[in-house]
Amino acid sequence: MRYISPLSVLLSGLGLALTLTTLSGCGSGSSPETTNQKAAADSAKTAVVDTLALKRNAMRRDSLKADSITRAGGQLPGAILPGHRIVAFYGNIRAKGMGILGREPKEQMFRKFEKVLKEWQDADPSLPIQPALHNVTITAQGAAGSDGKYRLMNSKATIEEVISWAKEHKCIIFLDVQVGLSDLEHELHKLEPYLKDPIVHLGIDPEFAMATKGVRPGKKIGTYDAKDVNYAINFLARIVSENKLPPKVLTVHRFTQGMITNYKNIKLDPRVQVVMHMDGWGNPTLKKDSYHDYIQTQPVQYTGFKLFYEYDARPAPHHIMTPTEVLAELTPKPLYIQYQ
Template identity: 60%
Template structure:
């Protein structure tokens, strides 16, 4: 069962079965990644350290709309300087930035968690091929690498026998989806919703799969209850230290097993989901994707991108498209050309 937040804040109720996906957009200011309330991406902490400046003189007769447009233009010019992120050069065998990953997300145990599970395998493959063709046509300079993104640890609406509020996917199901990926020469991503477990504990279970050269990792802060609460009743969070732990694990596997670099996808659609983003370390053995994971109309998705992805550059970017939730109010699903109009152009595209 997928849980979402509408424009009017609501209490979130956990489903009795599987939880998955992202909450939608909330109106008003959101807490920044550094803990301050902001609309611009400059945290209260950072602002407190900035030298005092006199407000710029207002041109005579300038309207409020014109002042806002001038301020927005100055902000965007400043943010544009942060992209592309200066990081380590890609190692041989790296997927990004020369290819764009197009992934189908979900879990075969549920038709409500995503297209990976909603459709029978032949129909799913045919639909993925159509999306691949559309993306290749829209941007032939960045050929598509297909992927299947399996939720391998699924947050639950009750504690379970071990009190961890998560269900681990069976080895048999992981191998089944991995077999599907091999048939398509696709990558496989294992997504982790830790509930009240720990990232260290859940990654340990997945090591046998992550040692494979075509298996990569996704982290979902929404259901990481590192600061308390129950999955689905509040949005969870990861700090940079958690993400750095995953980077260290993946980098160690790359070195030990002589693997090509791994891709790490981190979901995000609010500020507090990822704290201290500026402390996320870049390692050439791990390519980090900050993934815009919220549903709604195109204008809402662009707004979330501009507030929670664009102002907080880490390395690469991703964008999620929801076949049902993006369109349920009659709005169109964003086309590849719409997504490619974003700056920077997302290199990881996920369909749910």
């Protein structure tokens, strides 16, 4: 079976530069006016502020502080992992075809979710379950759009609605990003106002990152390099520091070798907990093999595993793996579980 998934800035610091032009006085001497102008220019030069450098220095200080706290206590206050297992329903509340989140009426979907959460808690009573909604918020498109980038962001009303669902049901929420022919630098800043909320976390999906492929989403499987993942980590770390938040969780989808390149160069930060998430569908043997090849043998930090209601059971007699099966047959045991 072919193993695919269905189609579903940092704020720049501004260094201030000031140039003063003075006119030379007649003759060899300097007039009082010229002297005053030079003094003013010298004063202005010493007053120039490189705000980008200040931001970088603040980030370094915050990172060192976070590292120190982590060494002393094992993790930063408020960290979700590894003390919980996150179980998420994935999709888009405006699109029935993208996943269980949005496929069924809201209350029916949450009744199903409660049963799934209980199954996971029963399968491993040692870890409390953290329920989550995972909403694809910037979605790859088959049409180019006005700027030719093949992606579309949910409306403010939609994002606020799904966040309200999460709060109503004591969930955290992931805003997932499929950049199309854009990139993370131009997309993530759009989500910053929402990420200032402690319950809001981030997902990035290289399957639909097509800038290096030069084709529209769906034609090929896209890719991110370690530098792209590091950009997302640094972006979230800054938000955590500036807003005095507990650590954010970043999920990175993966189900092929080429979806993530140079994984060893991913640089972890205590303010961001990185989940490498095995995202492919198929029969249990294929899913376990992919988890081994692309998650277990290429470790980053924490691990995730996706289960597909519509695709994992096709064709019969294949089936959707149960919580007990997942925990018994995967090493390490995933701390992030997602249902699509």
